[in-house]
Amino acid sequence: MEKKEFYSMIEEIIEAESETLNGHELLEELDNWDSLAIVNYIAVVDENFSVTLAAKKILNCKTVDDLLANLNASLDS
Amino acid sequence: MASTKIKGARISGIASAVPQKVRTLDDDAKIFDKNEVMKISKSTGVKNRHIAFDNMCTSDLCFAASEKLLADIDWVRDSIDGLIFVTQTPDYILPATSCTMHSRLNLSKKCVAFDVNLGCSGYIYGLWLAAQMISSGSLNRVLLMAGDTSSKRISKLDRATYLLFGDAGTVTAIEKSTNSDSFNFVLGTDGTGWNNLIVPAGGFRIPRNESTSMPIERESKNIRSEEDLFMDGAEIFTFTLLEVAPMIKNLLLDSEWSIDMVDFFVMHQANKFIIEHLSKKMKIPLTKVPTSLENYGNTSSASIPITMTNNLSDKLSQDKLHIVLAGFGVGYSWGAAAITCGPVVMPDIVIVPQDLNSN
Numbered sequence: 001m002e003k004k005e006f007y008s009m010i011e012e013i014i015e016a017e018s019e020t021l022n023g024h025e026l027l028e029e030l031d032n033w034d035s036l037a038i039v040n041y042i043a044v045v046d047e048n049f050s051v052t053l054a055a056k057k058i059l060n061c062k063t064v065d066d067l068l069a070n071l072n073a074s075l076d077s
Numbered sequence: 078m079a080s081t082k083i084k085g086a087r088i089s090g091i092a093s094a095v096p097q098k099v100r101t102l103d104d105d106a107k108i109f110d111k112n113e114v115m116k117i118s119k120s121t122g123v124k125n126r127h128i129a130f131d132n133m134c135t136s137d138l139c140f141a142a143s144e145k146l147l148a149d150i151d152w153v154r155d156s157i158d159g160l161i162f163v164t165q166t167p168d169y170i171l172p173a174t175s176c177t178m179h180s181r182l183n184l185s186k187k188c189v190a191f192d193v194n195l196g197c198s199g200y201i202y203g204l205w206l207a208a209q210m211i212s213s214g215s216l217n218r219v220l221l222m223a224g225d226t227s228s229k230r231i232s233k234l235d236r237a238t239y240l241l242f243g244d245a246g247t248v249t250a251i252e253k254s255t256n257s258d259s260f261n262f263v264l265g266t267d268g269t270g271w272n273n274l275i276v277p278a279g280g281f282r283i284p285r286n287e288s289t290s291m292p293i294e295r296e297s298k299n300i301r302s303e304e305d306l307f308m309d310g311a312e313i314f315t316f317t318l319l320e321v322a323p324m325i326k327n328l329l330l331d332s333e334w335s336i337d338m339v340d341f342f343v344m345h346q347a348n349k350f351i352i353e354h355l356s357k358k359m360k361i362p363l364t365k366v367p368t369s370l371e372n373y374g375n376t377s378s379a380s381i382p383i384t385m386t387n388n389l390s391d392k393l394s395q396d397k398l399h400i401v402l403a404g405f406g407v408g409y410s411w412g413a414a415a416i417t418c419g420p421v422v423m424p425d426i427v428i429v430p431q432d433l434n435s436n
Contacts, residue, residue: 039310
């Protein structure tokens with residue numbers, strides 16, 4: 001997935017204004033990136049790509065860009 | 078497991094009971110931030126839960142449901158030769174709650190009685206056990222009881238669990254049948270998920286002590302002790318995505334049922350988000366997926382029967398329905414059943430007040 005598309009997807013999940021994410025944001029400091037958001041994120045990825053992300057790998061991601069890298073790795077495999 | 082077809086058994090009645098005490102979102106907002114409470118409720122779908130009184134056990138709820146059902150169903154007590162009690166909140170470490178229940182219901186000495194320690198999948202496992210024992214000729218009439226008082230294992234300061242679980246006890250009467258309808262089951266386990274839905278201390282692996290009872294701040298500011306229920310929402314969600322949709326798909330294939338043929342899909346009331354996502358994923362119209370969690374929360378093994386009592390009473394008491402039941406969660410353990418059910422005896426939900434004679 002491309003960066004812009006991905007940031008847009010995350011912005012929608014955390015109810016942030018569009019085009020506010022740059023990828024370097026630390027997830028633990030991101031507003032509304034809580035356990036509900038993580039579940040939402042897993043669901044959105046499942047809906048769009050029919051891929052089930054591993055919860056542990058998501059928790060190991062530190063930044064938004066890490067999340068994207070994890071997603072793309074899962075899509076490639 | 079490949080699916081199992083079992084003939085010769087039928088459900089004859091279902092009754093559900095809940096404690097009279099209700100916990101509402103307003104009550105929750107006294108403990109947690111109101112906006113947070115509303116946000117979580119929007120996702121889980123839970124508004125109210127019934128909560129057991131201090132001296133009320135799962136068995137008391139199942140007892141109330143049983144007395145109601147037995148009054149309505151025309152079964153002589155002596156004719157009951159099986160009692161299966163599905164719970165993770167038993168009366169005692171021992172004896173089995175099915176035995177204390179046997180005494181309270183005044184059943185015959187010929188009755189087989191035992192407990193099953195399962196939660197979310199427990200009702201399906203219980204149905205499977207009862208159906209097999211009847212089909213094989215071992216038993217004729219089984220009371221399957223299922224329920225939990227999960228509220229007693231939950232930390233008041235843990236959003237993930239306190240706002241979700243409710244208490245309930247149910248009973249299902251299953252008996253020998255000469256009609257041609259069958260139960261079709263698919264069951265499975267993945268024990269590697271054992272620590273994602275767990276009460277860590279209080280058993281024999283980690284006995285209770287001073288430190289296990291200490292509340293500790295955990296993720297997202299939730300506070301709980303080792304003796305409180307822990308649930309990892311994200312892990313459990315991925316588990317349901319990986320296992321539940323394929324389970325139901327395989328069950329339908331093996332039963333030769335299309336989604337169109339199924340009248341209702343009664344799922345374990347884990348939370349509304351999971352149920353809706355699964356339904357969408359499997360292309361099941363939400364009109365076929367009744368929910369009772371708005372008013373009862375997640376009631377563990379009681380959630381499937383309580384949904385049948387709450388949502389399908391009218392239809393089940395008059396018509397013959399094609400129903401798919403699906404239970405999944407703690408263990409990880411899962412099971413689904415494709416059954417033709419009805420007409421059956423369906424009393425209204427029993428509300429159990431505080432004053433109660435118990436063992």
